[in-house]
Amino acid sequence: MFHCERCGIRFSTGALSGRRDCPRCKSRDGVTVLLTWEPLLAARTAAALAEARPKPERVAVVPGP
Ligand SMILES: [Zn+2]
Numbered sequence: 453m454f455h456c457e458r459c460g461i462r463f464s465t466g467a468l469s470g471r472r473d474c475p476r477c478k479s480r481d482g483v484t485v486l487l488t489w490e491p492l493l494a495a496r497t498a499a500a501l502a503e504a505r506p507k508p509e510r511v512a513v514v515p516g517p
Contacts (some may be wrong), residue, residue, distance in 0.1 A: 453497065454487035
């Protein structure tokens with residue numbers, strides 16, 4: 453997750469497709485603003501996604517013969 457400190461907009465890594473500057477500030481004010489990487493926010497999102505998925509231990513294990 454990337455964050456623009458100038459306008460406060462946030463981007464996911466996929467939405468930027470490799471860019472590191474804010475498209476919003478660029479188009480609106482013609483200013484190139486380097487985005488700030490938010491590893492904490494990304495980790496939080498990943499954790500939330502992991503929680504949404506069914507857990508592996510929920511799969512029934514049939515005891516052997
Ligand atoms: Zn911006």
